[in-house]
Each structure stands twice: as structure tokens, then as C-alpha cells.
Amino acid sequence: VSRSKGLRGTESQREPRIPSQFSQEQRIAMKEALKGAIQIPTVSFSPKELNTTALAEFGEYIHKVFPTVFHTSFIRHEVVGNYSHLFTIKGSDPSMQPYMLLAHIDVVPAPDKGWDVPPFSGLERDGFIYGRGTLDNKNSLMAILQALELLLIRNYIPRRSFFIALGHDEEISGINGAQKISALLQARGVQLAFVVDEGSFILDGFIPYLKKPFAMVSVSEKGAINLMLQVNTTTGHSSAPPKETSIGILAAAVSRLEQTPMPNMFGSGPLMTAVEQLANEFPFPTNIVLNNLWLFRPLVSRLMERNYVTNSLVRTTTALTMFNAGVKVNVIPPVAEAIINFRLHPAQTVQEVLKLAKDIVADDRVQFHVLDAFDPLPISPSDDQALGYQLLRQTIHSVFPEVNIVAPGTCIGNTDSRHYLNLTTGIYRFNPIYLQPQDFSSIHGINEKISVQAYETQVKFIFEFIQNGDTDVEPVPHLHEL
Numbered sequence: 001v002s003r004s005k006g007l008r009g010t011e012s013q014r015e016p017r018i019p020s021q022f023s024q025e026q027r028i029a030m031k032e033a034l035k036g037a038i039q040i041p042t043v044s045f046s047p048k049e050l051n052t053t054a055l056a057e058f059g060e061y062i063h064k065v066f067p068t069v070f071h072t073s074f075i076r077h078e079v080v081g082n083y084s085h086l087f088t089i090k091g092s093d094p095s096m097q098p099y100m101l102l103a104h105i106d107v108v109p110a111p112d113k114g115w116d117v118p119p120f121s122g123l124e125r126d127g128f129i130y131g132r133g134t135l136d137n138k139n140s141l142m143a144i145l146q147a148l149e150l151l152l153i154r155n156y157i158p159r160r161s162f163f164i165a166l167g168h169d170e171e172i173s174g175i176n177g178a179q180k181i182s183a184l185l186q187a188r189g190v191q192l193a194f195v196v197d198e199g200s201f202i203l204d205g206f207i208p209y210l211k212k213p214f215a216m217v218s219v220s221e222k223g224a225i226n227l228m229l230q231v232n233t234t235t236g237h238s239s240a241p242p243k244e245t246s247i248g249i250l251a252a253a254v255s256r257l258e259q260t261p262m263p264n265m266f267g268s269g270p271l272m273t274a275v276e277q278l279a280n281e282f283p284f285p286t287n288i289v290l291n292n293l294w295l296f297r298p299l300v301s302r303l304m305e306r307n308y309v310t311n312s313l314v315r316t317t318t319a320l321t322m323f324n325a326g327v328k329v330n331v332i333p334p335v336a337e338a339i340i341n342f343r344l345h346p347a348q349t350v351q352e353v354l355k356l357a358k359d360i361v362a363d364d365r366v367q368f369h370v371l372d373a374f375d376p377l378p379i380s381p382s383d384d385q386a387l388g389y390q391l392l393r394q395t396i397h398s399v400f401p402e403v404n405i406v407a408p409g410t411c412i413g414n415t416d417s418r419h420y421l422n423l424t425t426g427i428y429r430f431n432p433i434y435l436q437p438q439d440f441s442s443i444h445g446i447n448e449k450i451s452v453q454a455y456e457t458q459v460k461f462i463f464e465f466i467q468n469g470d471t472d473v474e475p476v477p478h479l480h481e482l
């Protein structure tokens with residue numbers, strides 16, 4: 001039984017904490033600043049189509065709303081890759097290893113259709129700010145700079161240095177933003193204690209029978225493959241068609257992939273740890289089942305498959321996302337192409353999944369072209385010695401005292417944080433916000449929104465997190481009862 005967990009500070013060396021309370025005026029200013037950020041349509045359509053005008057305007061906007069951040073002597077600001085921003089906040093104690101907070105400026109497109117308010121209006125309705133980017137990820141970006149601004153105007157001087165990296169192309173791979181920032185820091189010889197990015201939340205209502213929300217800090221993220229399948233056949237007049245066309249052959253192949261899920265890999269990694277930690281939060285008899293996975297593992301692994309979100313945690317997922325073929329109504333299509341987006345379970349590799357996919361398709365007429373691919377990300381430490389994880393845990397408990405469980409998880413999407421593997425072994429993905437399944441659907445979907453109260457709490461979280469980062473001792477070792 002763990003008696004002592006978390007971090008310990010040396011009281012004599014600590015500066016007095018700045019309380020995370022904000023005036024009415026500051027609270028209004030912070031929500032208005034977020035609305036202004038939402039109104040700038042920093043959309044990434046495709047790797048070649050970014051709204052560079054909006055990205056440039058966004059750079060000017062943050063200068064305007066966070067003047068202290070840009071005019072503090074111990075903060076260096078640099079623009080990287082034309083539109084990404086790197087802030088270096090120099091702490092007073094060079095012996096403390098720095099960390100980094102990440103967020104991204106760009107958003108996915110949002111056609112007006114289906115939205116209750118226009119997606120780039122930033123309108124407030126019934127206590128919610130609506131708009132593309134309110135959860136992904138201008139909330140984090142603005143909250144990080146807002147918290148720093150509020151700390152600075154109260155004369156805060158950090159002890160531990162830290163970086164803030166704001167990428168401008170996360171939604172289209174991060175290669176001109178995060179990847180360049182990472183290379184720049186590597187060239188400067190920087191090594192980070194940890195990084196914190198988007199990618200997980202305080203989850204509410206995702207797991208049947210689990211009544212209470214819990215915080216999931218993702219310590220890994222799934223790998224990905226974008227696979228193009230192509231079938232070439234002879235073309236000709238549609239009045240005398242061959243037995244099979246390129247469209248028919250390809251459709252059958254992709255259908256086989258969709259109908260044959262990759263194997264269920266439940267049984268190891270962060271998910272098992274999370275299930276074990278959550279077991280006692282469930283009512284009888286689920287608690288008994290989850291506490292005895294040695295016996296009930298096959299049952300639990302089948303139950304996980306029933307819901308599309310938990311299913312995505314137990315296996316490599318297969319999503320047919322694009323299909324192109326045909327040139328004219330009366331022409332046999334010479335070529336048909338489809339794109340399959342696989343998200344790889346942490347226990348599988350790109351090579352293994354490609355081999356499985358070839359065996360499922362089992363048709364030599366279908367050509368495989370890997371457009372891009374990467375293995376699942378390594379698992380970052382979440383033990384008592386893991387500074388980043390423990391700082392998150394400590395801050396979650398102080399800002400959300402009603403949340404009992406902080407559990408490690410795997411992020412099912414990909415984030416800019418994967419570009420920082422060269423700088424640290426501690427990569428944590430966590431957004432200090434409650435998320436319900438309908439909110440999850442709004443991310444990249446319609447009516448994305450954040451409550452004003454949730455945004456204020458996010459600012460408070462970062463305000464406290466930055467101060468907790470000044471803790472001057474390493475994590476307390478795990479002590480056991482005798």
C-alpha cells in the first residue's frame with residue numbers, strides 16, 4: 001500500500017505561492033481573449049493548404065493580448081517555421097532541468113453546416129464559448145499564455161526554466177512547426193525533464209457503469225499508417241465490361257479489411273494499469289471482475305470491443321477514409337485508389353500490421369503503397385519518480401479535488417508531442433477539462449464548445465502547474481507499509 005506519493009518541496013527555499021484567484025475584470029478579459037482567438041480562422045486544410053494569412057494574424061493577436069509575456073526580460077520569443085512560436089522562460093535556478101508546454105494554433109476545417117452558431121464566431125451562449133478550436137486546441141494555447149501573463153503581472157519569477165511551443169501545423173503532421181522547434185532545441189543541446197501536450201482529459205461517461213469521472217494522462221500514443229491501395233486494369237467501353245473492374249476488385253479488398261478487425265491486444269500496457277486502478281470505482285459485481293483479470297481477462301477484453309472508443313484502445317483500428325475511381329459514366333475505370341488509416345495498438349508495429357493487412361486482402365492485383373507510417377510511441381514513466389506525471393497528478397488533485405483517480409492511458413490520436421522524442425523520455429498528454437462522449441464527437445465535428453467555467457479552470461490549472469514546477473526536490477520515493 002502506498003503511504004506517500006507525489007512531490008515534496010523544501011519549505012525554506014520556496015517562494016510564497018501566488019494564489020490562483022482572478023478578479024472579475026481578469027475573468028472577463030480571459031474569456032474575451034479566447035473568443036478573439038477562435039475568430040481567427042487558422043485552418044489547416046491539407047499539407048499544401050494552410051491559411052497563412054490567419055496564422056500570421058494569430059501571431060500579432062497573441063502579442064496584443066499578452067503584452068507582458070512579450071515584454072519580460074527573462075522570456076525569449078522566437079518564430080519558427082514562419083508561423084510557430086517558441087518561448088523560452090529562463091528560471092532563476094539553472095540546476096533544475098527545464099520542461100515544455102505544448103499547444104497548437106491550427107484547427108481543422110469547419111463548414112457552417114450543422115453548427116448552432118458560426119464556427120469562427122467565438123459566440124458565447126448559455127455559458128459556453130462556441131467555435132472550432134475551443135477544445136482542440138486554442139483552449140490550451142490561450143490558457144498557457146494567459147496563465148503566464150497573469151503570473152508575470154504578479155511579479156512571478158520561475159525557478160525552473162520552461163519552454164512553450166506553439167505549433168502551426170499539428171493537424172497536418174507538425175513537420176514545419178513542432179519538428180523544426182524540436183530540431184532547434186536539439187541543436188542547442190536542450191534536454192527536457194518532460195513535455196505536456198493535448199491528447200487526454202478528465203473522462204466522464206466513457207465507460208459503462210463507471211459513475212465518477214477520472215483523469216487519464218496519456219503516457220503513450222498509438223502509431224499510424226496511411227496506406228494507399230491501388231488497382232490498375234485495362235480500360236475500355238462500358239458496354240462490354242470485364243467480369244471485374246478496378247472498382248470492384250478494390251471495393252472487395254477494402255471491405256475485407258473493414259470486416260476483419262485487427263486482433264484484440266488487451267492485456268498489457270497502460271490500459272491494464274488504468275483498469276486495475278479503476279476497478280474499485282465500479283459497483284458490484286464489475287469490481288470483482290476487474291480485480292480478477294487473471295480469470296476474467298477474456299470477458300473484459302470482449303466487453304471493451306462493444307464500444308467504439310474502448311474498442312480503439314484494445315486493437316489497431318482500420319478506417320477506410322478515402323476512395324477515388326472512375327473518369328466517365330461509360331468508361332471502364334483504369335485505376336481505383338483507396339486510403340486506409342490504421343491506428344496502431346502499442347503492442348504492434350508498422351511491419352506487423354502491414355503483413356496482417358496483406359494477408360487479409362490476399363489479392364495480388366491490389367498494390368500496397370505506404371504513404372506514411374510510424375510505430376506507436378514509447379511509454380513514458382508514470383511511477384513515483386516520474387516528475388512530469390507526478391506534477392500533473394498533484395495539480396489535478398489540487399484543482400479537481402473531486403477526482404479520485406489519475407490513471408495512465410494511451411492517446412488514440414496523434415499529437416505534436418511525438419516530435420519531441422529526441423528531447424525527453426517523459427511525454428504526457430493531458431488537457432485539464434472534463435470531457436463527455438458528446439464533447440469528444442464535437443472535436444473535429446460540429447458545435448465544438450467549452451464552458452466559460454471550464455476555460456477559467458484550465459487557466460487556473462496551468463497557473464498552479466507552473467508554480468508546482470518550481471518544486472526543488474525530485475519526487476518522493478514510493479514508501480510501502482511494513
Ligand SMILES: CCCCCCCCCCCCCCCCCC(=O)N[C@@H](Cc1ccccc1)C(=O)O
Pocket residue numbers: 170171172173198199200201203206207216271274275309310313409411412413414415440
Ligand atoms: C480505461 C478506458 C478509458 C476510456 C478512454 C476514452 C478515450 C477518449 C479520449 C479522447 C481523447 C482523444 C484526443 C485525441 C487528440 C488527437 C489530436 C488529433 O486529432 N490529431 C490528429 C493529428 C494528425 C496526425 C497525422 C496526420 C494528420 C493529423 C490525428 O489525426 O490524430
Ligand SMILES: [Zn+2]
Pocket residue numbers: 104136137170198
Ligand atoms: Zn489538437
Ligand SMILES: [Zn+2]
Pocket residue numbers: 108136171444
Ligand atoms: Zn485536432
